[in-house]
Amino acid sequence: MARAATTADAFNAVAEPRRREILDLLAAGERSVGDLVEAMGVVQPLVSKHLRVLREVGLVEVREDGRQRFYRLNGEPLRAIHDWVSKYETTWSKRFDALDDVLAELKEAETGHGDGD
Amino acid sequence: MARAATTADAFNAVAEPRRREILDLLAAGERSVGDLVEAMGVVQPLVSKHLRVLREVGLVEVREDGRQRFYRLNGEPLRAIHDWVSKYETTWSKRFDALDDVLAELKEAETGHGDGD
DNA sequence: ACATTACATACCCATATGGGTATGCGTCAA
DNA sequence: TTGACGCATACCCATATGGGTATGTAATGT
Known part of the structure; x- marks a missing residue:
């Protein structure tokens, strides 16, 4: 084992700048690969590969039209x-801040550091 | 070039399940490495390494206390x-839905597919 | 001073990538 | 049918990891 297949969830798919760029471009509507x-x-192969990753995590969907793929x-994922x-x-x-305080108290309770003043 | 240094931003730091786990654990308050x-x-080295990544993107801060590090x-990043x-x-x-519609229109305008019905 | 504890690092490995080039395949045009 | 086009894949590379073990270092204990 080495990286535990990063290309498995949205977190990883989006970790790549290029992939985020693609999603940003698609935000305005569908586009062909070209x-x-x-x-x-x-280069095109690069885009195709990134699209594949995005497809595998369900972040993009394809529509075939002739020899083009839109x-x-x-965004669901x-x-x-x-x-x-x-x-x-x-x-x-x-x-x-208030909630933050609550969390801090929870931590005190959990770690048992609560120095009851 | 190969991966363009993934350990450079919050997106990548959080792409790792373990790292998310650490953040989740720290959400309740500071904790020592052990x-x-x-x-x-x-194993400890693993945790230390993940903590390092989180530190480099500013997702965690350290407080030294004796031989322990809390x-x-x-969450700012x-x-x-x-x-x-x-x-x-x-x-x-x-x-x-309404906004979605607006985006769709923007796309029409951009791609020039606007087939005026 | 010596042992132990608590971490961080140095290394070693296997593997998952991102990038690029060459190629295969289906579709549309001559 | 032959050729160009559009896109996906197959490969090849270099490198960035994640995981693990061994080791270095600072701090506390005896």
Whole structure:
């Protein structure tokens, strides 16, 4: 074992800048591979490979039309990321100081460091 | 070139399940490395390495106390992920059908496919 | 000073990638 | 049918890991 197949979930799919770029491009609507290639300025096989990863995690869907393939976004898999990250929203938003305090207390209780004053 | 240094941003740091696990554990409050090792059931060097990655992207901070090091969460870097993913919230939430429609129109305009009915 | 504890690093390995080139395959045009 | 086009795959490479073991280092204990 080495990397435990990173190309298995949305977290990994999105970890790649190029892949995020593709999703950003598809956000405006479906595009053909060639269109993406042109927009991204990289060789076609590269785009195809990234698209494959995105396809495997369900982030994009294909529509065949003649010899072209139009990819379109399906953000659903991003939901898991959103949900996970949202849990931490409190840590960067000062508005949640109160909650942060609660978490701190939970930690005290768990580690048993509670120096009951 | 091969992978363009994945360990450079929060997206990649969080792509690793173990690293997410660590952050989840730290969510309740700071913990020593040994504590994390025990909680995760993996060898210490592994945890240290993951902690290093998290440190390099600023997701955790250290506090030294004697020969122990207490790591604590700093979710701020997750904000970038949250912001990026949030853009796609419309794609999995039916509540935003209207906005979705707007995006579709924008795409029409951009690709020039607008077949005026 | 010596042993032990708590971590971080140095290495070693196997493997998963990202990037690129060559190639295969299906589709549309002559 | 032959040829160009559009895209996916097969390969080849270099490298970045994740996992594990051995080892170095600082701090506490005896």
